Amino acid sequence: MNPKSTKDFPMAGWHFDNSYAQLPEVYFTRVQPGSVRLPKLVLFNSSLAENLGLPWKDMDLSEAAFLFSGNTIPEGADPMAQAYAGHQFGHFTVLGDGRAILLGEHLGPDGKRWDIQLKGSGRTSYSRRGDGRAALGPMLREYIISEAVYALGIPTTRSLAVASTGEPVLREEELPGSVLTRVAASHIRVGTFEYAAMQQSSEILRALADYTMHRHYPDLLGGANPYRSFLEAVIERQASLVAKWLLVGFIHGVMNTDNMAISGETIDYGPCAFLDVYDPATVFSSIDRNGRYAYANQPGIVHWNLARFAECLLPLLDSDEGRAIEVAKESLALFPSLFQQYRLAGMRAKLGLFTEEPGDLALVESLLHAMNRNRSDYTNTFRDLDPERVWTTDAAWHSEWVTRLRRQEKTIDDVRRLMRLNNPVVIPRNFKVEEALVAAVSAGNNDPLNRLLAALAKPFEDGAEKQGYQEPPPEGSEGYQTFCGT
Numbered sequence: 001m002n003p004k005s006t007k008d009f010p011m012a013g014w015h016f017d018n019s020y021a022q023l024p025e026v027y028f029t030r031v032q033p034g035s036v037r038l039p040k041l042v043l044f045n046s047s048l049a050e051n052l053g054l055p056w057k058d059m060d061l062s063e064a065a066f067l068f069s070g071n072t073i074p075e076g077a078d079p080m081a082q083a084y085a086g087h088q089f090g091h092f093t094v095l096g097d098g099r100a101i102l103l104g105e106h107l108g109p110d111g112k113r114w115d116i117q118l119k120g121s122g123r124t125s126y127s128r129r130g131d132g133r134a135a136l137g138p139m140l141r142e143y144i145i146s147e148a149v150y151a152l153g154i155p156t157t158r159s160l161a162v163a164s165t166g167e168p169v170l171r172e173e174e175l176p177g178s179v180l181t182r183v184a185a186s187h188i189r190v191g192t193f194e195y196a197a198m199q200q201s202s203e204i205l206r207a208l209a210d211y212t213m214h215r216h217y218p219d220l221l222g223g224a225n226p227y228r229s230f231l232e233a234v235i236e237r238q239a240s241l242v243a244k245w246l247l248v249g250f251i252h253g254v255m256n257t258d259n260m261a262i263s264g265e266t267i268d269y270g271p272c273a274f275l276d277v278y279d280p281a282t283v284f285s286s287i288d289r290n291g292r293y294a295y296a297n298q299p300g301i302v303h304w305n306l307a308r309f310a311e312c313l314l315p316l317l318d319s320d321e322g323r324a325i326e327v328a329k330e331s332l333a334l335f336p337s338l339f340q341q342y343r344l345a346g347m348r349a350k351l352g353l354f355t356e357e358p359g360d361l362a363l364v365e366s367l368l369h370a371m372n373r374n375r376s377d378y379t380n381t382f383r384d385l386d387p388e389r390v391w392t393t394d395a396a397w398h399s400e401w402v403t404r405l406r407r408q409e410k411t412i413d414d415v416r417r418l419m420r421l422n423n424p425v426v427i428p429r430n431f432k433v434e435e436a437l438v439a440a441v442s443a444g445n446n447d448p449l450n451r452l453l454a455a456l457a458k459p460f461e462d463g464a465e466k467q468g469y470q471e472p473p474p475e476g477s478e479g480y481q482t483f484c485g486t
């Protein structure tokens, strides 16, 4: 209904500079988002807009709805779908953006480069049998969880806006359609490298590797073996990322290699969810029948995905294949101890430990063991631990912890302060997320959604807005399941 126009300039302030389009053409296909019937802005992230240097205060709501649904294209955008491949539940597949369109890269006021992507804006040449569309519930869910993960201090893609389209999408039933505007350091995935390796051309592969290093690891360019350094830097960022997930009880749910970003950001919020009760075997995703992506399996899966990444880089690691394999193996062998270091450092902070002692890991494991045995709430247990209040679930553990705390020269207030900075008061609890989504999608009532977002925005601070978001789920909600956001 609306002619695409780059002359109408919906919301000024965009500063596009599209470097991905300079890569060899196999990496993308240009495509225009499809127009939608009745675009309406459902959510808009003004604080992110501020960071991006977009003058949102002057924003015209109907123009914004057109922009964030793909009906109008901002000046300087060069819409494309990115090609990639990936291992899905262990099986290799050729994929690509089937329902996402990259508008381009926006340069923020600080010079930082951001991918601006519309998710759910129509079919592309990679859509296969899919409709290229997204339902409102899953896009609002991605908005909530990605912003919560951001506020928890974990690298992640972010959500700038959700627009409804006024058109139904057909899933098991008809659902309201929507488009999410996703903002990311980039959308380059392990799967992008798998796609590159598939081309059987070291030139095409090298172009992607150099581009990615330039964008995310510029300090490594020009080193002795830059591709080895690149591999090891990605290994390190992923070890840090998955440790952060575990520390807050996050389960990604679909850690296929196409859902793992080389930037080290959390990406693709489909069936993800947070633990309530501490159980390392927790799986929420309905399609993860064998628990491949269970809570405690995540570090092992990251390691497995990194091995797929290393395989792609082999031709760049050494001209001799045998030697290249040795290099990859040596680099991959760094992962387990890197992960453990990040995890243990994070756990020390959660327990108020400023110093390092050899017994700390055992102290952590025995706490987790007791929590698992007693089906304790993960988030609330950490938040409620206090040196001066016995943890009645396991008083022996509590006294061991207090003895350990006494061996560092810190006051109880120091300990409490460190713990408060590392143990969130709120996480996006599944039943609260569902409640907000049902109200927004079925009743058009955004109040619960906005209240939830406010509670999640400063997760480490107490405050009135946290009221009602700290309680664990009611009895009987153990079998909670999530579904892929398609």
Ligand code: AMP
Pocket: 095, 096, 097, 098, 099, 100, 126, 127, 128, 129, 130, 131, 132, 133, 134, 254, 258, 259, 268, 270, 484, 485, 486
């Ligand atoms: P995901 O499980 O969301 O990471 O998606 C896996 C692949 O399926 C990606 O290549 C997506 O672009 C594609 N895909 C997911 N949903 C749709 C859809 N509704 N239409 C077309 N492609 C889709």
Ligand code: MG
Pocket: 258, 259, 268
């Ligand atoms: Mg994906």
